[in-house]
Amino acid sequence: MPQAQVAMTVRDGANGSKVIDIDGEITAFCEGVLMDAYSQADKPETKVIVLNFDQLGYMNSGGIGLLVTMLIRAQRNNHRLAAYGLSDHYRQIFSLTRLDEAIGIFEDEASAIAAA
Amino acid sequence: MTEERTDEPRDRNNWAPNIERLRADGGVNVGGRRLTGPQQGFGPMWQKTYTVRIPGVEPERVISEWKANYGSFWPSHSRFNAPVAGIKPGEVGNITSMQVMSTGIMVLYTDETSFSFMTPEGHPFAGWITFSSYDDDGTVGQVQLVIRPSDPLWDVAFLFGAAKGEDLMWQHTLRALAAHFGVEAKPETTLVKVDKKRLWKNAGNITKNAAIGSAINVAKAPVRMLRRA
Structure with missing residues (x-):
């Protein structure tokens, strides 16, 4: 199976949030990397998990499927999911797939955390 | 991993x-309807x-042939x-199932090794279907659905046989795809219930x-007919 072309790092954000910095491509092949990052962010004290798409280089429909799976895991564990750093192109894709109705899209990290 | 971000993804x-809605002339139960992802569906x-x-066939060729002959790999009842x-x-694309039910799909995404459909309101399920081919110690053809039954009626239908029918349909499709390349193969199926909850806010679907x-x-x-006469 092709290797995931993405790196994800998890860091502490403000107000008990966790931020996942995504650098590379989101495709079906990054399931392991994405779920590992989610597991690192999924702590009892975590209120909101913020996805930073600023370095997103490519995304296909398999990647969108993974994001909705991650969303369900977050909802099950009472975490809110928010995103920022999306280019206009990827905002349009979130709108087309109606993922933006479930994952809040924000201009920057501060507003993503503040609104969650 | 970081590359300079260009304006053209x-x-x-x-x-x-x-788009907000599908074109009005899209067909019965398709025209003018909104697309639905799993979060707009109802059931689990x-x-x-x-x-x-499909050994010995390049993934790009699998997808190219799959796109060109898509409907011919389906079972005869649909x-x-x-x-x-x-x-x-x-x-x-418009779908007729069991000769009576009409619905459709919109092509959401395509590339050399995959393509995806998204369903409109009213379709038996809400979500995405991705068809792909990749190398995993030999070429694999794959169908992956990320879906919920669209409404309470479809949810009941899925409980009482439609889900099994869905499985049989995609297994048939993959057998036909492999046969197209001269390969006799038995498909494998992996079913994961991602969310057991029903989204009651979408019951009105x-x-x-x-x-x-x-x-x-x-x-x-x-x-x-009378009006036309």
Whole structure:
């Protein structure tokens, strides 16, 4: 199976949030990397998990499927999911797939955390 | 991993244009309807993955042939009227199932090794279907659905056999795909219930149910004929 072309790092954000910095491509092949990052962010004290798409280089429909799976895991564990750093192109894709109705899209990290 | 971000994303031409609703002339239970992802559906969410091994055929060729002959791999009880322009982003295909129920799909995404459909309101399930091919110690053809039954009626139908019918349909499709390349293969199926919850806020989706809409459409046929006469 092709290797995931993405790196994800998890860091502490403000107000008990966790931020996942995504650098590379989101495709079906990054399931392991994405779920590992989610597991690192999924702590009892975590209120909101913020996805930073600023370095997103490519995304296909398999990647969108993974994001909705991650969303369900977050909802099950009472975490809110928010995103920022999306280019206009990827905002349009979130709108087309109606993922933006479930994952809040924000201009920057501060507003993503503040609104969650 | 970091590359300088350019204004033109590499996947720009792979995705359908952003639309609010499908074109009004899209067909019965399709025209004017909104697209639905899993979060707009009703029943439990499933990730269903069906795979088949097709050794000796490049993934790009598998997808190219799959796109060109998509409907011919389906079982005989269902018919897929492919878009005139082919399986290209934004195109709409119409589906007739059991000769009575009409619905459709929109082509959401395509590239050399995959393509995806998204369902409109009323379709039996809400979500995405991705068809792909990749190398995993030999070429694999795959169908993956990320879906929920669209409304309470479809949810009940899935509980009482439609889900099994869905499995059989995609297994048939993959067997036919492999046979197209001269390979006799048995597909593998992996079913994961991602979310057992029902989204009751979406129960009203039943007003768009394609089976009900198709029945009404058939019932109105004599009236339409009289008007034309």
